[in-house]
Amino acid sequence: MNRPRRRFLHLAMGAAALQALSPFAQAQAYPARPVRIVVGAPAGSSPDMFARLIAQWLSERLGQPFVIENRPGAGGNIATEAVVRAAPDGYTLLLVSPPHAINATLYDKLNFNFIRDIAPVGGIVRTLNVMVINPSFPAKSVPEFIAYAKANPGKINMASAGIGSGPHLYGELFNMMTGAHMVHVPYRGGPPALTDLIAGQVQVMFIGSIEVVEHIKAGKLLALAVTTATRSEVLPNLPALGDFVQGYESSGWFGIGAPKNTPDEIIDTLNREINAALADPKVKARLADVGPTLAGSPAEFGKLIAEETYKWKKVIRAADIKAE
Numbered sequence: 001m002n003r004p005r006r007r008f009l010h011l012a013m014g015a016a017a018l019q020a021l022s023p024f025a026q027a028q029a030y031p032a033r034p035v036r037i038v039v040g041a042p043a044g045s046s047p048d049m050f051a052r053l054i055a056q057w058l059s060e061r062l063g064q065p066f067v068i069e070n071r072p073g074a075g076g077n078i079a080t081e082a083v084v085r086a087a088p089d090g091y092t093l094l095l096v097s098p099p100h101a102i103n104a105t106l107y108d109k110l111n112f113n114f115i116r117d118i119a120p121v122g123g124i125v126r127t128l129n130v131m132v133i134n135p136s137f138p139a140k141s142v143p144e145f146i147a148y149a150k151a152n153p154g155k156i157n158m159a160s161a162g163i164g165s166g167p168h169l170y171g172e173l174f175n176m177m178t179g180a181h182m183v184h185v186p187y188r189g190g191p192p193a194l195t196d197l198i199a200g201q202v203q204v205m206f207i208g209s210i211e212v213v214e215h216i217k218a219g220k221l222l223a224l225a226v227t228t229a230t231r232s233e234v235l236p237n238l239p240a241l242g243d244f245v246q247g248y249e250s251s252g253w254f255g256i257g258a259p260k261n262t263p264d265e266i267i268d269t270l271n272r273e274i275n276a277a278l279a280d281p282k283v284k285a286r287l288a289d290v291g292p293t294l295a296g297s298p299a300e301f302g303k304l305i306a307e308e309t310y311k312w313k314k315v316i317r318a319a320d321i322k323a324e
Contacts, residue, residue, distance in 0.1 A: 031064040039095040040076030051095040057277040084112040088259040090266035101308035106164040118257040120302035122274040123294025127252035128209040129227040142244040149180035158182040159193040159202040170206035170250040
């Protein structure tokens with residue numbers, strides 16, 4: 001074989017080997033440029049804070065900036081669609097939270113199917129909700145509240161952050177499981193709802209503990225229970241709603257997703273680093289007052305999303321809730 005032909009075959013074999021290794025090489029090089037995490041909520045909100053916590057860790061560990069892009073609106077659907085349409089290359093990620101499970105049923109027409117179009121990467125934390133009432137309310141415990149609600153149907157006003165919001169669904173689940181008939185009063189966000197709850201314009205709300213803990217300490221609100229199946233280490237002095245309403249559970253949860261068809265190697269890299277963050281003492285300390293971490297595999301986070309989607313689908317249809 002002459003020298004030019006030997007050289008050509010050598011180059012051809014090298015090119016073939018490089019092509020075969022290219023996905024692996026790309027994954028090994030990831031990330032080679034800044035990554036954005038799209039958050040369907042405003043800066044300073046709980047989703048934003050969790051996204052920034054993980055973004056800081058990923059930036060330090062992977063050597064490229066992980067930048068938060070806040071795109072609130074339409075219950076998080078604007079942010080989700082932006083990520084669904086992004087290239088599946090690991091450079092556009094999504095902060096995933098309960099609205100994604102709720103919106104799948106709440107909205108009749110979406111330009112995406114969340115479970116189909118977003119690949120789960122990893123969970124971050126499961127947050128604690130509490131059932132809080134105005135201190136002037138006559139009932140002072142969950143059993144007393146249920147008895148009062150049944151004896152006075154339609155006379156208890158339940159505040160929420162809006163139709164189809166987490167607090168709305170948590171309260172409707174309570175209605176379904178107890179036979180209570182609370183009247184839903186939607187607000188444009190949690191702060192105005194809390195203002196009216198403290199003023200006594202509404203009587204009860206199901207909301208994240210981090211949003212009301214200071215009001216509880218100040219005596220402006222009375223916490224009846226944590227909205228979990230069992231007691232929580234975060235608020236150990238409060239009973240669990242599940243102690244009185246068997247099977248009741250509602251909580252917030254947050255994690256990271258990516259466009260479908262994102263390479264497994266990239267998802268595995270991100271999942272490994274997220275789990276490493278959740279095992280870090282400093283990160284654990286920052287989440288200690290929020291709730292249990294959701295360290296685990298992409299498949300485990302995907303299972304949680306699927307279970308929550310099915311759970312809230314039943315509530316939305318039973319209560320005939322329609323998006324605004």
